[in-house]
Amino acid sequence: MQGKRCPCGSGSVLAECCGRYHRGAPAPSPEDLMRSRYSAFALDLTEYLLASWHTSTRPQQLEPGSTTRWVRLEVVAASEQGEGDSARGRVHFRATFHEGRRWAVLEENSRFVQEAGRWVYLDGSPSVTRLKPGRNDPCPCGSGRKFKSCCGQGSR
Numbered sequence: 708m709q710g711k712r713c714p715c716g717s718g719s720v721l722a723e724c725c726g727r728y729h730r731g732a733p734a735p736s737p738e739d740l741m742r743s744r745y746s747a748f749a750l751d752l753t754e755y756l757l758a759s760w761h762t763s764t765r766p767q768q769l770e771p772g773s774t775t776r777w778v779r780l781e782v783v784a785a786s787e788q789g790e791g792d793s794a795r796g797r798v799h800f801r802a803t804f805h806e807g808r809r810w811a812v813l814e815e816n817s818r819f820v821q822e823a824g825r826w827v828y829l830d831g832s833p834s835v836t837r838l839k840p841g842r843n844d845p846c847p848c849g850s851g852r853k854f855k856s857c858c859g860q861g862s863r
Contacts (some may be wrong), residue, residue, distance in 0.1 A: 715742035716748035737796030737819035738785035779803040
């Protein structure tokens, strides 16, 4: 039996991809941490999200059971500089999602830092753009199929 694919879009099995970070292994780069956080949002792993957030910007809690369905992640750019606890990183990404019948893209330039030898999410500059896919448009999930024959089935 083949394992579940990782939501981050790597094409790898979840357990061998972001799942190892969800289980406690340190992410080796800001991009790996961002991908694992995207997967955690998709899988509703609120404890992991809080644990991977910098202590100075971490919210008290996250509401579990969101109605948001995350369907696609695109990493636009990623960088890191420095070493140890002075290391800093940035990841620019786009995450496509839908809530009910509404589609949108969250685009963010995220900042990451090292805290106690581990990469953590510091903050980001997000923007949300609503999408209105037509029946014959490419599906926003990135499948390459038309919306009407992919995620748009039964959305009338």
